[in-house]
Amino acid sequence: MKTLELAVLAALMTAAVPLLAAPRRCSSGLPPALSGDLFAPVECSTATKPAALLPGLPVVREGKDVKTDLKELEGRWEGSLIHALGRYAVLLTVKTGWTGRAELTLDIKELQFRERLTDRLSLVPGKPKGVYEAELTSSAAPEASLKGGAILGAAVPPEAASPGSSPPADRQAELTFANGALHRVYFAVKDKAVLRVRAFSAIPGAPLQKFEVELTKTKRESL
16 A cells, blocks of 8 residues: 555544544633533534434334333443444443432443543433433543433334334434434343444534444443
């Protein structure tokens, strides 16, 4: 491969990684804020950005027969995913309490440059069932947090969704944060040992993001 091609490839790979090596301080001197973006968690700009949208994706279906907690996900789950030009190992830890509270910890390791990131999502149940107050924190900016809300319910049946957006899942979560960031996550547990996830994210000022990952139950405590 020619030197120029190698230089271009290196630049592209580097552009895919700063999401995990985000600065803890902004060059402007302002304290960093969280963007709500899984792969680029720190936001330094104060400029107004267009609202996020998830076109064609149905909202959570509610009902008396719908599970409104995350007890079936209790424990640790590991796997790997590809996003943009990066490949990542992920470890998801889910803890639930008898009051309905839940805490999700997502550890991410970029496999080329070995950069690491830990995000935590705390959920406090509200009313009606399936509605939660949410707060996101990240190791990329430990002093910052992002508040919002979450809804847990059943995934809309495939025939009711728009073409090309029907995930093979039975449950659905929707996260909305104060800055306008929006996530719609479809998931299903198979044989109590495999967690299948398909996620769509709309971050203000950024293009639509989506990824799929299959996680397996594990006893591993860290990546």
